[in-house]
Amino acid sequence: MTELKKISGPRLKSLLEENINIKEKLINEKYLTNTLVRNSCLEYINEERIEISACKFENVVFSECCLRNVDLADIIFENCDLSNIDFSNGSIHRVEFNNCKLLGADFSDSSIQDVLFKDTVSRYSNFGYSKVKNVKFQECDMQSSMFLECGFTCVTFNGCDLANSEFTNTPLKKVDFRENNISDISLTGRELKDAIVSPMQAVELARLLGVIVK
Numbered sequence: 001m002t003e004l005k006k007i008s009g010p011r012l013k014s015l016l017e018e019n020i021n022i023k024e025k026l027i028n029e030k031y032l033t034n035t036l037v038r039n040s041c042l043e044y045i046n047e048e049r050i051e052i053s054a055c056k057f058e059n060v061v062f063s064e065c066c067l068r069n070v071d072l073a074d075i076i077f078e079n080c081d082l083s084n085i086d087f088s089n090g091s092i093h094r095v096e097f098n099n100c101k102l103l104g105a106d107f108s109d110s111s112i113q114d115v116l117f118k119d120t121v122s123r124y125s126n127f128g129y130s131k132v133k134n135v136k137f138q139e140c141d142m143q144s145s146m147f148l149e150c151g152f153t154c155v156t157f158n159g160c161d162l163a164n165s166e167f168t169n170t171p172l173k174k175v176d177f178r179e180n181n182i183s184d185i186s187l188t189g190r191e192l193k194d195a196i197v198s199p200m201q202a203v204e205l206a207r208l209l210g211v212i213v214k
Contacts, residue, residue, distance in 0.1 A: 007134055008114040010074040010094045012054050026050055088126075108146075128166075167191055177201060184208065 016036035019025065023042055025032055030050045038058035042065060051071040059079045066086040075095045083103040090110040097115075102122040113133045120140045128148035132155050139159040150170040160180045167187045172195040182201060189209045197205065 007116055007136055008094055009116075010054075010076050010096055012056060012074060012076065016054075016056060026052075 013034055016034055019032075019035050019037070020040075022032065022035070022037050022040065023045060026042075026045055027047055030047060032051070032055055033053045035055045036058070037055065037060055039060075041061040041063060043063040044065070045062075046066045048067070049069045049071070050067055052075060053071075053073045054075075056076045057078065057080050060077075061081045062083075062085050063081075064084075065082075068086055068088050068090070070087050070090040070092075072087070072090065072092045072095050074093075076098065077096065077100050078098045079100065080097075081101040082097075082105055083101050084105065085102075086106045087110060088106045088108045090107070092107070092110055092112045092115055094114045095116075097117045097120050099119045100121075102117075102120050102125050104124045104126075105122065106126045107130055108126045108128045110127075110130045112127070112130055112135055115135045116138070117136070117140050118138045122140050122142045122145060124144050124146075125142065126146040127150055128146045129150065131151045131153075133151075133153040135154075136156045136158070137160050140157075141161050142165060143161050144164045145162065146166045147170050148166050148168055152170060152172065152175060155175055157175070157177060157180045162177075162185060163181050163183045165182075165185050167185055168191070169188070170191055171193070172191050174194060174196070176196040178196060178198045178201070182197070183204060185208070192205065
């Protein structure tokens with residue numbers, strides 16, 4: 001795997017304040033900082049332009065939550081369920097998703113920088129039209145995910161299942177796919193210029209693009 005620039009991790013205080021009125025604070029103040037949230041369920045939050053910074057979420061379930069235009073900075077999500085969450089048009093910087101469920105999560109039209117996705121179940125997630133810079137996906141199940149017309153800069157995939165994912169019109173220069181499953185991905189072919197694949201993957205990609213290899 002090609003090692004790229006080191007990701008800048010979240011900047012959190014060593015001691016965070018616990019707050020039990022998270023939903024009320026997010027809805028009424030649209031701002032949350034220096035807070036530890038754990039072992040809770042946040043339901044039916046539909047708010048735009050919320051700012052969350054320097055927080056840690058542990059064992060938190062986000063159910064039916066829509067947080068468009070969210071500003072996330074210096075956040076750790078650990079063992080959380082964010083399935084079907086809407087983070088579209090968001091600014092997501094210095095964030096870690098560790099062992100989280102992100103089934104159907106919407107990151108489209110967002111600025112995503114210095115973010116780590118580790119051991120996540122992210123099938124059907126949508127990153128379409130996003131600017132993705134200095135981001136690492138490690139050991140993630142990302143089958144049928146959408147990376148349509150993204151701007152990739154220093155993006156790495158390591159041990160990920162990307163089967164049936166969409167990369168149409170996303171330049172993949174210097175992206176190393178060798179340790180990942182990219183079977184049946186969707187693209188036109190020109191996206192692959194200067195991408196790194198194994199010989200076996202090259203044969204599979206040629207087949208997908210209609211090339212007959214003898």
